[in-house]
Amino acid sequence: MLLPVLVGILTLASMVHTDLAARAAAAAGVRSAASAGGFGPGQLERVRRELRDGGVDPGGCSVSATPSTVGLDEPIAVSVRCPQHLGIPFLLERDLDLGATAAGRGEVNR
Numbered sequence: 001m002l003l004p005v006l007v008g009i010l011t012l013a014s015m016v017h018t019d020l021a022a023r024a025a026a027a028a029g030v031r032s033a034a035s036a037g038g039f040g041p042g043q044l045e046r047v048r049r050e051l052r053d054g055g056v057d058p059g060g061c062s063v064s065a066t067p068s069t070v071g072l073d074e075p076i077a078v079s080v081r082c083p084q085h086l087g088i089p090f091l092l093e094r095d096l097d098l099g100a101t102a103a104g105r106g107e108v109n110r
Contacts, residue, residue: 003089004088007089011088015086018082025047025054026079026102027102028046029065029080030065030103032046033076033104034106035107037107038070039068039078051080051082056082060082061081061082063079070105070108071106072106072107072108073106075104075105079101080101082097082099083095083096084097
């Protein structure tokens with residue numbers, strides 16, 4: 001009875017950690033995209049580096065941005081999604097899609 005509770009606590013902590021890393025990566029990506037005037041390879045690398053620094057494998061996460069280019073004061077959103085498996089012995093098995101979306105406004109006058 002104690003083992004499922006312990007595994008549940010550790011699993012929940014891991015999921016919270018992944019969620020926080022995804023939020024930080026999305027925020028870093030939108031800041032970088034807003035100051036560059038769009039979302040390109042440099043901004044994608046910034047998001048992946050932020051995930052790596054947060055202890056999350058960036059290869060298992062998907063990143064998207066809409067729109068890909070922005071002008072001054074135009075909105076841009078960056079989404080980071082990381083699939084996770086929730087497994088608590090004897091209680092629950094489920095796949096979850098953890099992630100975050102951050103929005104900002106372009107800072108480059110085109």
